[in-house]
Amino acid sequence: MSEAGIFAEDFKTTPYWWERSPRPELEQSPLPQNVDVAVIGSGYTGLHAALQTARGGRSTLVFDAEDAGFGCSTRNGGQISTSVKPDLALLTRRHGADQARAILDDGREALRWIGEFVDQEGIACDFDVVGRFHAAHNEPAFKRLVSALRNEPKGLESGGQVVTRSEQRAELGTDVYHGGVVYPRHASLDPGRYHQGLLERVLAAGATIAPHSPVTRIERLGKGFRLHTPRGSVTARDVVIATNGYTGAVTPWQRRRVIPIGSYIIATEAIEPDVMDRLFPTNRIVSDTRQVVYYYRVSPDRRRVIFGGRVSQGETDPRISGPLLRDELVRMFPELSAVRISHSWMGLVAYTFDTMAHTGLHDGMYYAMGYCGSGVSMASYLGMRTGQKVLGLKEGKTGFDGTPFQTRPLYFGNPWFLAASVSYYRWRDSRNV
Template structure:
C-alpha cells in the first residue's frame, strides 16, 4: 500500500458522508406486533415502507447497521435506464412481449426516481446531465455505433454517436476510441437522496430500528415470528430488501444473489481549469469494458469520483485505492501524482440471469438483484413490491413470473468470482 498517495484527512468512509453523515441509530422500543417488517433500510426497504405506511399499514424497518449504511449511500449516483441483457437476448429467453416489458421497466424506474424527487421535494443534487460511455477499443466503438443506430422500435433512447475526433468535447483524454452519449442519464447525491427518503418514511410513521439485525424469520400463522437483536416481533408480512447484504436469515434469496464489491475513490480537490479540461461537462462517464469503470465529477465539480473493480476477490479500500488511482491516471496522465481523499466500497447484488427480481417465496416478499443499476430500480421495485403486498394491480411488473435462478452448490459465497473477473478482464484487453 502506498501511503504517500493519501491526503492527510484520508478516510475509508464514502465521500457522500462528508456532507450527510449516517444518522444516529437511536434505540426505539420494538412493538410486539406490526403489519409488516422490512429487512433492510436502503432504497428498496424505505421505498416499500413508505408505500405501505401511506396505505395505512404499521411498518417496522430493521437493519443490522445504521440506516442506509450499505450501498444506498455508497454508490456513484448514476441513474440510467440500463437493463443488462439486450432486447434480442431477452426475446430469445422470454419472447418479444416480455422482453419489451422488461426493457421498459428500466425507463419506468428512471421516470419513477425523477418524479419522486420532484414530488417529495428531496434536495439531493438531482440533475439530468446525460452520460458518455467511451469505447475502450475500435471494435467496441463500431459495435456501439451500430447498436445506437438500430434500436428496437418503441424502446429507443436519446443516443448520439461521438467519434474519436470529437470526444474531447466529452472527456479530456485520448485513451478511448469515441463513444456514445445518452442524454437521458441522470445523477444525484446518493446519501442526500437516502436522507430525504428516510425523512419521508419517518414522517409517515414508520419505525426504524437500526443496529437491530434480524436473526430468524419463522412462519407463525397467521404471519411470522421474527427474532431480532432487540427482541421478538410478530408481523403479518415480511419483506426482504437486503440486496447485496442478504444473509443466512433469508437463505432462499441469498442463494440467488451474488454480492460483488464495487470500489470507488475520490481525488483531492483539483484546480478548476484542470477539471474543466478533463471533464468539460457534468455528464456521468463510463466505458465499454465488461469489468467496467464508472466515474463522474463531484456535484460541486471540485473532484473526480472514480469507481470500478480492480481485484479478483474482495479487498480493503486502502489496497484498492492505489489500483484505482493507477487506472484513473491511465485515462488522465495529468493525474499521475494526484492524491486520494476517500476510498470506499459497497456490495451490489448481481443475479445469474443479470436481471432484477421481485416477488414472493414461501410468503416472504423480496425485491433485489439490481446488477449495478440500483439507484432507480431499487426504489422503483420497492414501491412495486409494496403494491403487490397491498394487493394492488399497479404492482405488476414485467419481472413477475420469469423465475429467479440459482446454481447447484451456490450458498451465497461467490467462489467463482475471481475466475470470472480474470476472464472478463482478459476479454477486455483482447480486441483493439
C-alpha cells in the same frame, strides 16, 4: 509518488457522500410486539417499500443490521440509468416478446419516475439529468455501440448520440477511448442526500426504523411471521426482503440467487477548476464497455472526481483498492498524476445469474433485489412497486414479475467462482475484440 503519498492528510475510508450526510443517529426505542409489515433492509428498496406501506396505513417496521443506509445505497457512485443490462433480443429469447418489452419499459419508467419522485417529494440531492458518455475501450466495441444505436427497436429509442474518437475531447479529456455514445436521459444525484431525504419521508409517514437490529431468524406462523433479533422478536403479517448485496443466511433461498460483488470507489482531493474543465468539460456520468467496468463522474460541486470500478475479487481494505483505482484514473488522465485520494471505500452490489433484477413472492415473503450494479433507480422503483404489492394494489405489477430467479448447483451464497470469472473477463477486455 510513493504509495503512502497518494493519500491526503485527512484521508478517510468512509464514503465521500457521508461528509454531507453522516449516518443518522436514530433512537433505538423498544421494538413493537406486532406490526403489519416488517421490512429487512433500510436501503433504497426497503425504504421505498416502507414509504408505500406506511402511507397506505400499515404499521411498518424497517430492520437493519447496521446504521440506516449503511450499505450500497449510500456507497454507490450516484449514476442513474435504465438499469436493464440484457437487450430486447436476449430478453425475448428468455421470456417472450411481450414480457421482454415490459421489462425494458420498466427500466425506462424507473429512470423517468425517480426524477419525478425527487421533484414531487422536494428531496434536495443534486439530482440532474446530465446524460451518460458510454465509452468504447477499443475499436470493435465502438462499432458495436454504433450498430446497437442504429438498430434500436421502435418504441425503445434512447435518443443516443454517437461521439467519434476525433470528437471525444468535447466529452472527456482523454485519448484512451475509441469514441462512444451519449445517452442524454441518464442522470446523477448525491446518493447520501437522496437516502437521507427518503429516510426522513419514511419516518414522517409513521414507519419505525430499527438500526443495529439484525434479523437472525424468520419463523413462519399461521397467518404471518415472527422475526427474531438480539433485541427481541416481532410478529408481522407481511415481510419484505430488501437486502440485495448483503443478503445472508436468514433468507437462504434469496442468498443462493444473488452474487455479492465488491464495488470500489475513490474520491480525489479538490482539483483546480481549469483542469476540471479540460478533463471533464461536461457534467456527464461516464462508463465504458469493458466487462470489468469503470464508472466515474465529477462531484456535484465539480471539485472532485468520483472514480469507481471492480478492482478486486475479495479485498475489503480501501487502502489497498484505492491505489489500484487511482492508477487507472491516472492512466486515463495523466494530468492528474499528482492528485491524492481523499476517500476510498467499498460496498457490495448484488449480481444475478441472468444479469437482471428480480422481484416477487417466495414462501409468503416479498422480495426485490439483484440490481447488477445499476440500482439507484431500479432499487427505488422496485421497492416502490413491492410496497404497492403488499397493499394489494394492481399498480405493483411489473414486467419482472414471474421471471425465473435462477441459481446454480453448488452455489450457496459464497461466490467461489468469482476470481476466475473476473480474471477471464479482464483477459477478454485486454483483447482487441
